[in-house]
Amino acid sequence: MIDKYPKTCNLCGGAVVYTSNAVIYGQEYGSGRCYLCTKCGAFVGTHKPRPKEALGLLASPRMRKGKRLCHELFDPFWRGKPKAQKKRRDLYLWLSKQLSIPWEDCHFGYFDLERLREAYRILLNIQGREMRYDSGGMIYFV
Template sequence: MKAVKIHPELVCPYCGSTAKLTDGTPVYKTTRYGQVYICGNYPECDAYVGVHPNSDLPKGTLANPELREWRKAAHAKFDPLWQSKRITRKKGYMILAEHLEIAREDAHIGHFDIEQCKKLLSLMNKIEADVDAYEEGKGDDPVPKETTQYHRWEKEKESHPTEA
């Protein structure tokens, strides 16, 4: 196992320990799946989060086994919507943010708690129906421009352009 890097900004929400960046071996028994941040009390506190490839950026927040299962279920239900190319990934997360009534920048399953995962799962039939209706020309855009956080931000950006 490689030397461990401490990440002072990642604190375990379960025990308060500071997270450590590792090569994945403690969790996966291999390095094939990439790096992970693990709780400083791992394995007694079984909280960890994966890391984006070629970086040290966590994919979300540290999660215990229960939360990891809820996040997997949320991804399994949500990801096919944009992976099917029916909508873009960006638009999928914009729709998700609208339905969950959260800011677009907060719409990351890797940051969700159990209740947010449950809410996403309960809303997926409605989200899919909205996308279906829109595709068939029988419904409004699932992300109405005038109401979304994203579009309000875009409009604000247009009215206050930054200097080059």
């Protein structure tokens, strides 16, 4: 599991401060807070209803890009679809099995660069394919 209250950076070991995210965005956005590495500048946002709780690992620009690219491939399978939240949950479960990781750890914000790359390759492989449910309620792609 990831540290939801990081004190040291998962990328460089530098000291992490809990601060206003205006230092990143120029104005406060979302929860208004973030965890920021004072050494390498990696950061992570926090939950809006629980502003002390980090959303994932501190991320570098490459990790943020990887996360965005993964979402671009992943989200169209559920977003705006009937039963979107169920589909989203089931897709994360499917992805966790592809990655051989526990379902509760399967969030793009929890992934390091290597796992983001692995997830991206898996998601590329299902582009243009159709998502279906088998009789056991599990997702597969045709």
